[in-house]
Amino acid sequence: MKLNLNIQPLSSWIKTGSEPLLIAGPCSAETEDQLVATAHLLAKTGRVSALRAGIWKPRTRPGEFEGIGSIGLEWLKRAKAETGLPTAVEVATAKHVEEALKAGVDILWVGARSTVNPFTVQEIADALRGVDVPVMVKNPVNPDLSLWIGALERINNAGITKLAAIHRGFSSHEKSAFRNEPMWDLAIGLKTLAPELPLINDPSHITGNRDLIGYISQKALDLDMQGLMIESHIDPSVAWTDAKQQVTPDALVEIIKHLTLRKPEIRNSEVKDKLEELRNQIDKIDDLVIQKMAERMKIVEQIGNYKKDNNITILQVNRWDEILNKRTNYAKALKLNTDFTEKLLELIHAESIRKQTEIMNKDEAGQAADKLTHA
CATH class of the missing domain: 1.20.59.10 (Chorismate mutase)
Known part of the structure; x- marks a missing residue:
């Protein structure tokens, strides 16, 4: 049974530019200089369609860096003004939604820790009523397709038609080379139920390791995912969060250049x-x-x-x-x-x-x- 989602095509709300669609930027906005300098380097590649940055960072344990907070939204405004790149931010509360929209953020996404909680998703959905803004929903931390679908439906029911899903992998007790297991069958299950829903892959969070980003990116494109969200930092060695999974803008270009793009339709x-x-x-x-x-x-x-x-x-x-x-x-x-x-x-x-x-x-x-x- 197909999902009954009222959504607009990806091309109606983001310029894809050169293929594949690429959303990139640092895991966290750390300083104004770090964010703006990274944005300039990403814009210069000609490959990036939108700039992402974590402003509020929900961490597993207290005491870790939990995001620079609302001041980072002003840095994003400056980065957008200077580079022309649309901006994307994770929101986890109604207040986040309000502040991000007030700051002119172009794209919002719901993180894995939020997707797992229907109460949180509904709060975000209620804050989005009457707003025309693209929203992307990451899969929940645990491998539960129904939770992912439910979050997408709640956001869609709030009137958001510029909607996409982000596949970032799932927690697993089994040890493997990945930070989060891809569990491709769940992503395929979502595509089967909602063929028109844009599905974007997040290889950074799946791998937790920059050396594997190219491999997972290629796999995602081979499964007909519409784009990638990859974390990129001007100097990953000094990143305040998730340093091992971030790449420099130059390294990002090399990853993208070595990807093979295949078409879903057969013309011959x-x-x-x-x-x-x-x-x-x-x-x-x-x-x-x-x-x-x-x-x-x-x-x-x-x-x-x-x-x-x-x-x-x-x-x-x-x-x-x-x-x-x-x-x-x-x-x-x-x-x-x-x-x-x-x-x-x-x-x-x-x-x-x-x-x-x-x-x-x-x-x-x-x-x-x-x-x-x-x-």
Whole structure:
């Protein structure tokens, strides 16, 4: 089911300039000189469509630098006046919205820590009623697509039609090379539900490491995201916040120059015909896979009934280990990715357990319902 969002195309509220769309600037506005000098260098590249800077910085723990505050808005005004770059700022309260709009900020964004709280999002949405300003909404800290969608809907319901989403990755307990796990499937899920919604990638927060920004940026563009938000500082080595994930304006240009831009539409008829042929083959195989899966589940039902009749536990650990080992080895021989195979098998196994549990408890559930009915 598609989302019913009333939104304007990205090109109606921001000049994309050279592709891809690029929003850049320091993680935090630290001093007036730092911000304005960075803005000049970014404008000089000819690649940047808007200048971003953190004015209010919600930190995980108190005592850390939490943003320069409202005075930074005056620095942004100066940077915009001198460079012509539109400005973008994160807002987390109604007061932030009021001050940012009063200072002439062109684009607002809702941060991950705010998106996770519907009360906060609603407060921001209420402050935006009657205002014609672009708003971008970052995904929540935790991997919850519904929270992300809910925040977008609240902002849209307030009358904001210049709307975009920002994919900045999600917190995870698993250790990896990334500061925040991309979890691309959630971003793809949002694009599937809202194809017209502009989706911008934030590789700085996903990676937490400037050396990986190019890699994540390319992946995002390959998934048809409309642009990038990358943190850039005149001298990242002395940055007050998130120094490791910021790049100089010159380094930013090098990253962008090495990105390959691919078009979503197919114009070459020969290529289109070949892709159609291959997709038809995939459709046939998918139909066969689903058919075989249905046949497998019918056998699972028979097993469930047999276990019930013979008072056998649903979970047979040795059998599951046997399936996992045999199938992963077979898949490896067929050049299938091991992680993919294990996740697929786990999904199938979970559904098998669910069906057998349903069979085991069918009579008990009916008896419980009868007792409630006659209570």
